[in-house]
Each structure stands twice: as structure tokens, then as C-alpha cells.
Amino acid sequence: MTRTLLQRSTAALTAVSALALAGCSTSGAASADAPESSAAETVAVEHAQGTTDVPVAPENVITFDLGVLDSLEAIDEDVQGLPQANLPERFSQYATDEYVNAGSLKEPDLEAVAEADPDLIIITGRTADFYDELSEIAPTVDLSIDEADALTSFTEQSETLGKIFGKEAEVEEKLTAIDERIAETKEQAAGAGSAMFLLTNAGEVNAYGPNSRFGNIVFDVLGVEAAGDVRAEGTHGEAVSFEAIADAAPDRLYVLDRDTAVGQSGGEAAQQVLDNELVGGTPAAQQDRITYLDSSSWYLVGFGLNNFPSMITEIQDSLS
Numbered sequence: 001m002t003r004t005l006l007q008r009s010t011a012a013l014t015a016v017s018a019l020a021l022a023g024c025s026t027s028g029a030a031s032a033d034a035p036e037s038s039a040a041e042t043v044a045v046e047h048a049q050g051t052t053d054v055p056v057a058p059e060n061v062i063t064f065d066l067g068v069l070d071s072l073e074a075i076d077e078d079v080q081g082l083p084q085a086n087l088p089e090r091f092s093q094y095a096t097d098e099y100v101n102a103g104s105l106k107e108p109d110l111e112a113v114a115e116a117d118p119d120l121i122i123i124t125g126r127t128a129d130f131y132d133e134l135s136e137i138a139p140t141v142d143l144s145i146d147e148a149d150a151l152t153s154f155t156e157q158s159e160t161l162g163k164i165f166g167k168e169a170e171v172e173e174k175l176t177a178i179d180e181r182i183a184e185t186k187e188q189a190a191g192a193g194s195a196m197f198l199l200t201n202a203g204e205v206n207a208y209g210p211n212s213r214f215g216n217i218v219f220d221v222l223g224v225e226a227a228g229d230v231r232a233e234g235t236h237g238e239a240v241s242f243e244a245i246a247d248a249a250p251d252r253l254y255v256l257d258r259d260t261a262v263g264q265s266g267g268e269a270a271q272q273v274l275d276n277e278l279v280g281g282t283p284a285a286q287q288d289r290i291t292y293l294d295s296s297s298w299y300l301v302g303f304g305l306n307n308f309p310s311m312i313t314e315i316q317d318s319l320s
Contacts, residue, residue, distance in 0.1 A: 049142040054139040058165075086104075100113070123143070150216045229248075251289060253274075
């Protein structure tokens, strides 16, 4: 059963306890004549690739995850640098010389990151393979989201950010509001019929079912009934034919256009890909219940304390 944002897994409790115990530790001892604040406080952060001591309330932060960037904005924290390629319009203010261009979402510019001399580097799944190299530059934490249990994982990620930046109360307030929105949406989803989640990419169509990257949100967290027999789990969906979509007879379709998200030009838009008799014959099409989701919000940004509520809103509005 999907846990709410306010429920804690055993792992989360362990992590928070470790953070609390480490919050008062210092790196190095201050001299008797030095002011007390000269001793840099650190906090031990448990993450996907181990435990890392990071400075409390770091001032120079580089993040390689736009969802984390979104969460930092939500708790009024700034960053020093980030990947500036393919930034969504809502993050256009970061595409300036005021911020370090740290490379791309999948490949860090290690030289640029080193020159920036950050206090903390935050990575997730797209840059997880660069953990060792980045750790040689500065304390690095891998706050990847577990797609199979995304809600719990997002909660833990958010609480970790709150602990690092001393914004626990702000994070808890955001999570509580999200929890309430989830409950509202689940009530609306009950009896609203079945749905398929489709991603179009270069003219091809993939479906995402429960426990998958996007399906976890719609089906497991928000309680929408899944149509068809889509078994793919994790990041990659299952390639499906238009016949399979027709056979599933979904009452609703949620569609994500990857080409639009990544700025790929020259291909067919999602509306064109799905404009055929087979899809057109589904209850979703017949009842005008095809929702084309905000591509950058779902594909590039994902889980963030501001963005996740926007994602929930898209599903909630489709059920009204």
C-alpha cells in the first residue's frame, strides 16, 4: 500500500537519527582564541551511494537535478551552478553568467565544477555514474529517487535537503500540503475509470504501468486505475502498438511528449503520433479525455516541492 508523505520508513528514521546525531559535529577543532563560529559544522548525510559529511547550510551548491533545484527554490535557497542545457522556460533565469554552467544533466563538466570550488554537489540518477569523480572535488550526495517507491523516496530526499539547509519546518509544511493534495486526488480517481500513461518519442510509443517511472505517480500514488497489462518497471516503459492501446480500451490517456521535453525537432508531435483510427476509437478519445501533460515538468524536472504539486494538479484537473 502506498505510504503517505508523513509516514516514515525504517530507513528514513535511521537516516534522520544519523543526521541529528551528526548535526553538532565539527570538522577540526577551533583554537581557544578563535570565535566559536569558525569551526565548520557538518552533517552526515546518508544517500544512495553511502554517507557523506557535508557542511551545514552550504552557500555554494551545484545541483545536477532540476527537481532538487525546484525544491531548493521552494525553501528559498539558491545555487551556485547547474547544467544550463535544455533548461525549461521556468528556469530561464539560471541560463546566465551569474551561475556556473556545470555541463549537462547526464555529463558534468568536471573542470567547470572544480573551478567553481563548491561546498556541496548534489546528483541523482542521470549523473550517478560520476559520483566518484565529483566526490574528489567536493562533498557529493546522490539523492536519486527510487522510481518503484517514489513517494517515500521523494519524502526522504526533501527531508534531507531540509536537514542540510536548516529548513526542516519549511519542508514539512510543503510535504503536508502535498499529502493533502494526494488524498483529494485519490478520492476523485475512485470510480473515474481506467487510464494508460503513454510517452511518445521519435514517432514511437511506450506505456508506463504501476511501479514505473511515471506510472508510479499516476497509478500507485494518485490511485488512478491502470488499463491494459503494462508490466514494464523502472525508468523505461514498454513499447506498445496502437492495437494494444485499442485493446486496453482506456477511459483516459495521459500523454508525455519526450521530443518536446528535450527540444528535439523534426519529429511528429504526440498529437500527430496518436492521430489514428485505433487510438481514436478508445473511450478516452471518444470522450475527449486525452491529457497532454507538461513535458518539461514531468520529464525534466519531476519530483520537486513546487513541481510535484503542479504534476498532481494536472491529474486532478483531468478527473474533474
